[in-house]
Amino acid sequence: MLLVYALVRYRARAGETSEPPQVFGSVQIELAWTIIPILIIVTLFLGTARVLFSVQDARKPSTAVDVIVVGHQFWWEFRYPQYNIVTANEMHVPVSSQAAPRPTFMKLTSADVIHSFWVPQLAGKTDLLPNRVNEMWIEPLETGLFVGQCAQFCGTQHAKMLLRVYVDSPEQFQEWIANQRKAQSEISGTAPDLAQPAGGGQTINAHDGQLVFEQQACINCHTVAGTVANGRYGPDLTHLMSRETLAAGATTNTRENLKAWIDDPNMFKPGSLMPAMHLTDRQDAQITAYLLTLK
Secondary structure, three states, rough: OHHHHHHOOOOOOOOOOOOOOOOOOOOHHHHHHHHHHHHHHHHHHHHHHHHHHHHHOOOOOOOOOOEEEEEEEEEEEEEEEOOOOOOOOOOEEEEOOOOOOEEEEEEEOOOOOOOOEEEOOOOOEEEEOOOOOOEEEOOOOEEEEEEEEEOOOOOOHHHHOOOEEEHHHHHHHHHHHHHOOOOOOOOOOOOOOOOOOOOOOOOOEEHHHHHHHHHHOOOOOOOOOOOOEOOOOOOOOOOOHOOOEEOOEEEEEEOHHHHHHHHHHHHOOOOOOOOOOOHHHHHHHHHHHHOOOOO
């Protein structure tokens, strides 16, 4: 409105040929509108730099939890070196408080291409780069589930490379740690039937499923601590049934979905690097019965 007023009020009139009077500025005013903005910008810069350095160079307290995050196509690996634990896709961290601070310090890297760790409610994005380790830390003050995903296009299944961060109470976190540190034993041949009867009156049990699992290529990619399965290419399955989702959050972790995932991973995640083994329906059911015991 002021611009329109100035254009109308001070426009050239008919018959005017001379220039308007030339008014020169005030030194005091020019100094004021130069120095004051400079002082404001310098103050904002120093305050921002102080906060950035305090966050990036925060001193790690002795109570902090260390987590190594490794991005894979197309899933997340979480290693807890303090507890000798490896899990996948679902990260558990303890809640922190002013009275008992318990932040989580993470080292992030990639096993293949560039990924990006992003849980909006907990922190900003941090990239995971091959042959490089980036660092970040979080200090959640409330318990609950916080959902995020890879924020860097990393291939066909980038959109379904989800992740879940569970912020547990101190008691829940210690209980989770204790369970994750347990190894799985070989299942005896006298184990009870754990699945529904198969066709022809035959039953499916976990022992048979473990034998099929260990006779297939599954053990080349997956680890089940305490057994002969020691693959490193795919997610650690030692406590698979303690997770709520399959395939990095692509679907819920139920008996039906687990069996369908084993039969054809591309049903849930087209472009997944896990191949369909083309097993029989009975073999799929046997492996499912075995995996259901990995709690």
